[in-house]
Amino acid sequence: xxxxxxxxxxxxxxxxxxxxxxxxxxxxxxxxxxxxxxxxxxxxxxxxxxxxxxxxxxxxxxxxxxxxxxxxxxxxxxxxxxxxxxxxxxxxxxxxxxxxxxxxxxxxxxxxxxxxxxxxxxxxxxxxxxxxxxxxxxxxxxxxxxxxxxxxxxxxxxxxxxxxxxxxxxxxxxxxxxxxxxxxxxxxxxxxxxxxxxxxxxxxxxxxxxxxxxxxxxxxxxxxxxxxxxxxxxxxxxxxxxxxxxxxxxxxxxxxxxxxxxxxxxxxxxxxxxxxxxxxxxxxxxxxxxxxxxxxxxxxxxxxxxxxxxxx
Ligand code: MG
Numbered sequence: 001x002x003x004x005x006x007x008x009x010x011x012x013x014x015x016x017x018x019x020x021x022x023x024x025x026x027x028x029x030x031x032x033x034x035x036x037x038x039x040x041x042x043x044x045x046x047x048x049x050x051x052x053x054x055x056x057x058x059x060x061x062x063x064x065x066x067x068x069x070x071x072x073x074x075x076x077x078x079x080x081x082x083x084x085x086x087x088x089x090x091x092x093x094x095x096x097x098x099x100x101x102x103x104x105x106x107x108x109x110x111x112x113x114x115x116x117x118x119x120x121x122x123x124x125x126x127x128x129x130x131x132x133x134x135x136x137x138x139x140x141x142x143x144x145x146x147x148x149x150x151x152x153x154x155x156x157x158x159x160x161x162x163x164x165x166x167x168x169x170x171x172x173x174x175x176x177x178x179x180x181x182x183x184x185x186x187x188x189x190x191x192x193x194x195x196x197x198x199x200x201x202x203x204x205x206x207x208x209x210x211x212x213x214x215x216x217x218x219x220x221x222x223x224x225x226x227x228x229x230x231x232x233x234x235x236x237x238x239x240x241x242x243x244x245x246x247x248x249x250x251x252x253x254x255x256x257x258x259x260x261x262x263x264x265x266x267x268x269x270x271x272x273x274x275x276x277x278x279x280x281x282x283x284x285x286x287x288x289x290x291x292x293x294x295x296x297x298x299x300x301x302x303x304x305x306x307x308x309x310x311x312x
Pocket of ligand 1: 027218220259260
């Protein structure tokens with residue numbers, strides 16, 4: 001037994017601290033079949049903040065028709081005042097930005113695609129049309145002093161197009177950053193990336209002037225590669241890693257039910273490497289066990305299962 005904590009043995013050439021961008025309440029719950037009551041969502045975000053997560057993507061101001069799981073954004077967001085965590089929200093377009101700004105959101109994210117097929121299926125637009133749609137959104141947010149994250153999905157593989165060329169991802173990423181985004185999140189939406197691919201994309205982005213300190217990584221564990229890919233990114237100097245508490249949210253476009261990298265699995269590795277996260281792993285695990293009860297099924301996170309084993 002480890003007493004619930006990994007043995008701490010630092011690795012060489014790694015950052016001393018990583019900022020975890022927790023996506024469970026948004027990316028996680030949006031991809032769960034169950035629609036969670038607003039009060040439970042608010043309690044979930046409160047518990048995540050209580051476990052020490054400093055950035056928690058809280059909800060999405062997408063049209064309720066498209067994502068009924070997050071249709072309560074207007075009711076939820078004001079319930080999260082004063083948590084001491086920053087609470088980014090996803091905005092798909094100008095209307096979404098209006099709604100988010102009306103509630104005082106200080107950080108937003110837009111959601112782009114590196115491939116034409118996913119842009120067409122998810123955004124009903126070409127890549128160029130989606131960037132044109134984001135342009136005034138990012139500009140207006142920046143004018144208001146709002147921090148903007150640009151998600152780029154399908155950065156490694158696409159279920160319809162297959163492997164996605166690095167040069168293509170870099171081109172769209174550069175355009176997204178040139179709109180004025182503060183941060184770029186590289187999404188491995190179907191979880192097919194391997195570490196060499198991650199390193200080649202990061203190097204190619206750097207070559208085109210996208211700095212490592214503006215890049216976050218968003219890995220999915222479909223093929224069990226998320227932590228290997230994360231470690232490669234950390235060795236490259238990346239210090240922002242996306243993860244979802246308890247591994248919430250399968251990807252509807254991947255054949256497997258396994259989706260987002262579980263925050264607990266990430267924290268176990270980071271703390272084992274002596275990397276600071278500010279997260280209390282015990283409290284986080286308890287939160288995911290509680291959330292799994294709300295959803296009526298066990299967490300897919302190996303770390304959650306291992307740490308909660310004795311109680312089950
Ligand atoms: Mg995801």
